[in-house]
Amino acid sequence: MYLKDGCSLLLKVQKPLIPFLLNKRNSIPNLKPYLETNKNNLKEHQVVKNLINEPDISLASSYFNYISNSNIFRHTPLTYRIMAQKIGKYGDLDGVQYLMQQMKLEGVSCSEDMFVDLISYYTNVGLAEQALKMFYRIRDFNCKPTVKIYNCLLDALLIENRFKMINPLYSNMKKDGLEPNVFTYNVLIKALCKNARIDGARKVLVEMSKKGCNADDVSYTTIISSLCKNGKVEEAKELSKSFDPVVPVYNALISGYCKECNFEEVFALLDEISERGVDPNEITYTIIINALCDIGKVELSMAVLGKMFMKGCKPNIYTFSSLIKGFFFRGRRREGYYVWERMVREGVVPNVVAYNTLIHGLCANSFMAEAAVLLHEMERKGCIPNVTTYSTLIGGFAKSNNLSGASEIWNRMIQSGCHPNVVTYTCMVDTLCQAEMFGQAQDLIENMLRGNCKPNTLTFNTFIRGLCHGGRVDWAMKTFLTMRRHACFPDITTYNELLDGIFRSNCLEKIVGIYKEMEKTETKWNLTTFNTTIYGMCRLGNFKEALLVVGKMLRNGTKPDIITFNSLISAYCQHGDIERAIRLMDGMTAGEFRPDVVSYSCIIHGFCKWNSIGNAMNFLQKMMDEGFVPNIATWDILVRTVLSYTKCFYQETINDLHMVLRE
Secondary structure, three states, rough: OOOOOOOOOOOOOOOOOOOOOOOOOOOOOOOOOOOOOOOOOOOHHHHHHHHHHOOOOOHHHHHHHHHHHOOOOOOHHHHHHHHHHHHHHHHHHHHHHHHHHHHHHHHHOOOOOHHHHHHHHHHHHOOOHHHHHOOOHHHHHHOOHEEEEEEEEHHHHHOOOOHHHHHHHHHHHHHHHHOOOHHHHHHHHHHHHHHHHHHHHHHHHHHHHOOOOOOOHHHHHHHHHHHHOOHHHHHHHHHHOOOOOOOOHHHHHHHHHHHHOHHHHHHHHHHHHOOOOOOOOOHHHHHHHHHHHHHOHHHHHHHHHHHHOOOOOOOOOHHHHHHHHHHHHHHOOHHHHHHHHHHOOOOOOHHHHHHHHHHHHHOOOOOHHHHHHHHHHHOOOOOOOHHHHHHHHHHHHHHHHHHHHHHHHHHHHHHHHOOHHHHHHHHHHHHHHHHHHHHHHHHHHHHHHHHHOOOOOOHHHHHHHHHHHOOOOHHHHHHHHHHHOOOOOOOOOHHHHHHHHHHOOOOHHHHHHHHHHHHHHHOOOOOOHHHHHHHHHHHHOOHHHHHHHHHHHOOOOOOOHHHHHHHHHHHHHHHHOHHHHHHHHHHHOOOOOOHHHHHHHHHHHHHHHHHHHHHHHHHHHHHHHHHOOOOHHHHHHHHHHHHHHHHHHHHHHHHHHHHHHOO
16 A cells, blocks of 8 residues: 555644633743843833733743732733733633633723624634624623624624624614724625625615715625626626726626626726726736636737736736646647746746646646656745645546555655645545555545545545446445435436446446436436436447437437437447438438547448448548548457458358369
8 A cells, every 4th residue: 555554544633722720820930031120010011012022822821820910910901902812813712711701800891902803713713603692791891892893793704604693783783873884884795795685785885875984996896796706797887887997896897707708898898997097907917817718718818918018017926827727728838838937037936826737737738747846846945735736736646547656645745744635535535446446445535534524425426436437336336325424415426427337337236226316316317317328228238228218318308419329329230220320420410410430430330240341441431531530449340340251251262162173
């Protein structure tokens, strides 16, 4: 096994928490530098300075406790806040709550800023609801609700998508007699837009206007972006005319049109920006360049880059990364490297995003050795690889069927302290399955289940596909039955992989069970399901059943594709009905599909099987006239048929000669 022992199971490392106990008297280490001077007359600014300058949380806590218990200083709201900041940033929220309770007992008022800090600590660890509970006790700590505190809490709820809690809190704010400001309204607008309630967000704009609160760039950009994401780009454009033009709004509109591949409108907007006296920024150009590269129009994206330089706008690392991605997408490695070198010459230091883009391009084009060298370069130049870097490399080695390379990257990832995510695990499962190391692949999934990275449906689908391709259908079925126990529900891909494996292994008794399971879970057949079933039925000689499936496919409204036609052409040829196969192929030409090399090869194989070598040669000529190059399998069957035909001819000639001689 290539994986390092003990490296598969990664336990989440948690930072040890130091309990904050104010009244506990301990021996205080190394506190003399703080206490020898002015110990009878400590000033607030001295305590604040000592707490801020002490990096050791344990020593800072000891100092805070000591001066309080020694009665040489009475802590103030500021010193409590500084101590709370140190404990909160360390992640000890219980310690912060204990500190606030102590403030309450001593009659020290909790400031607005300290409560804002507390909310941010809870937000950082995803506990906005706990922050809300603390907020409802705010008056217990001699602190009054303010607009700033409400805004911070509303934002925390928004971050965690706790939409149902936002409106009641906003209503509570108005009951407290507090006037919302632009930040408050922007949070409400974002919440409504995230909930696809854009009309509600637009009503908030009206309310802002009535209250004399002017909407800012964030307000408009949020609504415009939301409209564009929901495919309402024209409506967004119309709305944008009602306020002064700003770059973020134009960027949102351009992004919307880019998603629709409406580049005529994109370039019109680019001209309109300049006409209205607004200068496009690097984000504007990068959005366009990235969209063009995504659809393979890399030459046009280079023209946009040239325009960007002419306008005096410097490309950023994301601009260059988009171009690198575009060139590698087209398989143009040399130009991709040229853009990389140009980026470095422009003084743009490659970051992990740029390196990941280049590594992904190399892996996608099977240049695995060069991709691995880049990993070394990243480490040497102090650019720390992340989980995406390692996942991309492992995935690349998996596609190249290189278990050794994938395992080496896995081990380096573990040694670097980078925790694999579900994508990394799934790539590694795929690699192990390709090497038919199914036991190790299952061990990896079991490690995920025991750890903090749960497998998803894709992980199980990958394992099931590997098992089916390896002829382990029974094992695949067992894995399928265990998915739901781990909150992973089979999807159409799961069923398609199982059907393919069952047909390959001729385990027809399992077919009915899969179809019943799909019906039970209301999983609708897709094109792959129909094609897998049709091909499988034809391969097993159940041609009538295959035609019934074709009928079901058409009734279902699913359009056949080239794979469907080729499966039927092959089946007709195998049954000797080559004329019907040819008519079906001619029907393809009349429709939206064009026969491919497989279509012609099926006909040629059919003629060869039924000893019609002349017709086979005629179709071979027709195939080459259409610009298709016969594959090795086609040449092989032709050669075998010709040799067999020649052998039979000579044998018949010899037999005729023997008969003549005997006479």
